[in-house]
Amino acid sequence: MFKNQSGQVRAGWLILLTFIAMLIVQQLFSLPGILLLMFTEAPFSEGFSYLDMQTAFDSHPWISLLMQGGGTVGGIVITFLLWRFINKGSMKELGFRGSLKDLWFGLFLGALSIIFIFIVLMATGNVTLLNSLSNPHFSIFTITFLVLFILVGIFEEMFFRGYVMSTMASRGNKKWVIYVASALIFSIAHGANPNVSLLGLMNIALVGLLFAYMFDATKSLWLPIGYHITWNYFQGNIFGFAVSGTAPNGIYSVELAEGHDWLTGGAFGLEGGILATMLILVGFIATKLYSKSKNQKNTGSL
16 A cells, blocks of 8 residues: 555655645744734734734735745755655756756746737737836835745745656656646645636646646756746736736736636636636647757757
8 A cells, every 4th residue: 555566655655745744844934924924913903813914915025925935945945855865866866957048948938928928918908007018116026026936936846846756757657647646736736725716727737737748858847947937927026917816916017807717817817717728738839849959959969
């Protein structure tokens, strides 16, 4: 039950152990930010139980970063420790290898995807820009969320792709099983997000497959990390859409047309719309062309 025919602990048990440990450690690393928020806000409220957390975060962006970023750092730390001492693997084996060109291409592709969706929604009247493109509203959130989304991109790819896929591969699982398992775990982990929708969870599973393909095609985490960072950041902190249900703080503010959530994603963000589905599919093609070009250059240089 716990071990396979080779005497190895089954991948599912290792992944479950790491996932549970990750949740616990994330809470511990978030605790300083939570306590600081309590001490800062509680004296001015009727009671901490009535505290509007989102309003508190908006009032204290650095405390928000300490809490959310701290939890993300905790996830990175525990994933690395369990990979190093339980799986007995190196950082290279986890996926931190290859050229940083992969990172730059991922950053470009993620940003371009969100920009394209934004342009289509604007052109079709499904989104109204509340401040002009020539009048961006920069704030402290422009910095804090950049740091946060960099950490989130590293952590989530490190765990959902690097740890999950590499652990399953080391146990001889078939490639399609590894892809599907990674994507489903990724989607399920977002299931408790605010304003979640069925299409949103389907798109998160689909982008999980894309990230798995990026990791597999390049043998590196850099491409999915880059895409993940700019997909989130451009969605929430450039154009002002919700990010997987969480409130945006963009340099631009947008108003969504009512009744078209299937297209705009509604309160869940662009991931809840059909345009995201299309751009994620385009991502598979772009990744294939990129990895093919990269392989041809490497072959030509030998």
